[in-house]
Amino acid sequence: MNSESFDTKAVGPRIRMMMPLLTPLEAKVVDTVFAMRDFSDETSLKQIADDAGVSEAMVVKITKKLGFAGYRDFRTAVNQYNRQPTADMHQELSVDDTSTEIVQKVFRTSINALEETLSILDMVAFDKAADLIHGAKHRDFYGVGGSAQIARDVSHKFLRIGVRASVFDDVHMMLMSAALLSEGDIAIGFSHSGNTTAIIEGLQLAKRNGAQTIAVTNYNSSALAQAADVVLCSTAQGSPLMGENAAARIAQLNILDAVFMAVAQRDYQSAERNLDRTMSAVKSKRKDKPS
Incomplete structure (x- = not known):
């Protein structure tokens, strides 16, 4: 640079x-x-x-x-x-802030994270991730804490179009999952810091057993990124009170939303058909609006 x-x-x-x-x-x-x-x-x-x-x-x-x-x-x-105009978006919260100022600062921090993540997103890695997820026999997602919630959200999206994935947020379960993966399978590790030992060890074991691995993290030089075949990297600026995890989660969810669309595009007819089936399956659990 x-x-x-x-x-x-x-x-x-x-x-x-x-x-x-x-x-x-x-x-x-x-x-x-x-x-x-x-x-x-x-x-x-x-x-x-x-x-x-x-x-x-x-x-x-x-x-x-x-x-x-x-x-x-x-x-x-x-x-x-x-x-840059966005450079002023990131401001620390103050005890004197009004509710309007609090809302603006929180929203602007997320907006900044999205803009900057878009600017550094590796499109080669993006396409590779979509190909791997689409073609995998088994897809196992690893995450703990807030990262586990991202994994669950992504798994839910993929299930809607018939792309099945399992989510593991327990250390032992991750390692058991990784031990059973093999060539043609994929393990995706979610970790904001990229230093969560459980996720790193899970990806490393999956890789040793022949599976392809993807890291979703905020740091492309982290231990998790180095252990993965493909890295999808978000970026969010930290602060003492607001932190960077929340904004990074927004950015990571957007990255995976785009991956979801790319995977669906690779077999659009199947995705559309499965989406109709899954939506019909839960339709009875929704309260219809009065006509």
Whole structure:
């Protein structure tokens, strides 16, 4: 990534996705930069180093580790990213906020996550994921906590068009599932951080047994991403109170909604037929509107 070829909207997301590869001290330097309200093309290397309590050489080293040619290239990219209208969308909640301000901040955080996720979405990985899900014999989804809820939502969508998937949110059940998968099967691991041990181990075991694996995560350099054959990556900016998980979930659900549509498209007639059947099956459980 350099200041002449980058997609400005993707600068922040790509830096955030690299954060798991940084040491705590290196991450502190990046956090220092993004916390500066007056960061501009005039901000000196010395100022960053002094504010972060590190050497100028370390700042340069970190910018290169993030994929930039050097500090100047990094400064230009970040400054242009910060100038975007969406850059002001991410604001921390305050005890003095009105209800209207709270609603706006929460919605804008999600909007920002969607815009930035779209800017970094790997379309090759997207198409590969759709092909694997469509062609698999067995589809096992792994997730815990909030990620398990995403897995269930996705499984529900696929069942509507006759694409069956099993969801596992228990560590032992994940490993038992992975032990039984083989070539032609697929395991999908959902983890916001990409560091959830249970999900990583499940994907690793499934892969050793010949199954294809997909990771759905917020960090494409995470341990989960490295364990997967295909990575679908969301991106969401964190904050102390609002966190990044909620916005990332919105982004991940949208990615999987698009995958669902792509899978349905691969056999549209079958998907349409199964959708009619499943909708008819639950129709009696809905209260019809009065005529």
